[in-house]
Amino acid sequence: MKPFLTVTIGVLASALNVLPAEAQPMDNSEGSTPLLRFPETVTRNGYDPVSQNATGIGSDDVGASQQSSTDDISKQLANPNGVLSTLNLKYTRTNFQGSLPGASDQSSNTLLFQPVLPFPMNSTDNLFIRPAIAYVWDQPVFNTATNSFDTVSGWADVGFDIAYGRTIPLDSGQLIVVGGLQGTIPTYSDVSGEQWRLGPEAAVFYIAEKGYLGAFPQHQWDIDGDYDYSRTVLELQAGLFLKNSWTVYTDSKFAYDWETEDWTLPLNLSVRKVVKFGNTPVKIDVGIDYYLDQNDQFGQDWALNVSFAPVVSNFIYEAFKR
Numbered sequence: 001m002k003p004f005l006t007v008t009i010g011v012l013a014s015a016l017n018v019l020p021a022e023a024q025p026m027d028n029s030e031g032s033t034p035l036l037r038f039p040e041t042v043t044r045n046g047y048d049p050v051s052q053n054a055t056g057i058g059s060d061d062v063g064a065s066q067q068s069s070t071d072d073i074s075k076q077l078a079n080p081n082g083v084l085s086t087l088n089l090k091y092t093r094t095n096f097q098g099s100l101p102g103a104s105d106q107s108s109n110t111l112l113f114q115p116v117l118p119f120p121m122n123s124t125d126n127l128f129i130r131p132a133i134a135y136v137w138d139q140p141v142f143n144t145a146t147n148s149f150d151t152v153s154g155w156a157d158v159g160f161d162i163a164y165g166r167t168i169p170l171d172s173g174q175l176i177v178v179g180g181l182q183g184t185i186p187t188y189s190d191v192s193g194e195q196w197r198l199g200p201e202a203a204v205f206y207i208a209e210k211g212y213l214g215a216f217p218q219h220q221w222d223i224d225g226d227y228d229y230s231r232t233v234l235e236l237q238a239g240l241f242l243k244n245s246w247t248v249y250t251d252s253k254f255a256y257d258w259e260t261e262d263w264t265l266p267l268n269l270s271v272r273k274v275v276k277f278g279n280t281p282v283k284i285d286v287g288i289d290y291y292l293d294q295n296d297q298f299g300q301d302w303a304l305n306v307s308f309a310p311v312v313s314n315f316i317y318e319a320f321k322r
Helices: 070-077 315-321
Strands: 025-027 036-037 085-097 107-116 125-143 148-155 158-169 173-183 199-206 212-224 230-241 246-256 262-277 280-293 300-311
Touching: 070 230, 070 262, 070 280, 158 199, 173 212, 262 300
Parallel strands: none
Antiparallel strands: 025 036, 085 107, 085 300, 107 125, 125 148, 125 158, 158 173, 173 199, 199 212, 212 230, 230 246, 246 262, 262 280, 280 300
């Protein structure tokens, strides 16, 4: 198989920084070369349906949501269905291990950008159309001719999703349901899968005053390309809201590759802090992924994730309203 790298975008990475994004597997041959996976997700930003003017945050307008404390904004950002708009920038450093020579000395870097500018349909429903663009450098690829690793860099395949979310008020909190499609557009770079992909995604979240729980199943198949691709991801999230705009959460993305019959089983622990720079709220996340199981020949050992996301005015939605 040719080397490939895809960015899979999840509808529901709100509480952490999801992903992704962001990129997915890189499969380098029929068994003798590495299977490299990258975090799929990228964050989905939330919105408290009680707030009526969240689109004004970060702009010069003075709306009700702008007066929210950073604690309120932090909780809104944990909601997978909402209209708080963010510009998400996420860096991931991944270290690898495996039976291939030199596998434990390998690492890679990914920088992902994802704008999130939702379209509110009414007080409970939102439409999301989200691209994710990532650049990968020092990506290890095993060279069977030299029996050693080379590195490649380039623009990863572009991930996207189109999803519709609904908030259902409950006495004890909110139930969030989301459904849609996600896909991959090849860039044909050195780290590209050179393959179009498409598949369904769904999410069920429960958000209460003190925290949240959520599950986000997703799948993609190849719809073009020279090889077969079929991969399922189950993303499980849970978080606790703390004082002073802190959130402690986990966002573990368990994946199964139906073609190679390989599991990827990471455990994630992350923290988030929402701060204000002037009038602009900014979400800062730091997390660690530790992989319990991965491809035996070459797979992730652990990863460090750092993300920075200012909350901005939803200028596209505002333009449509004029």
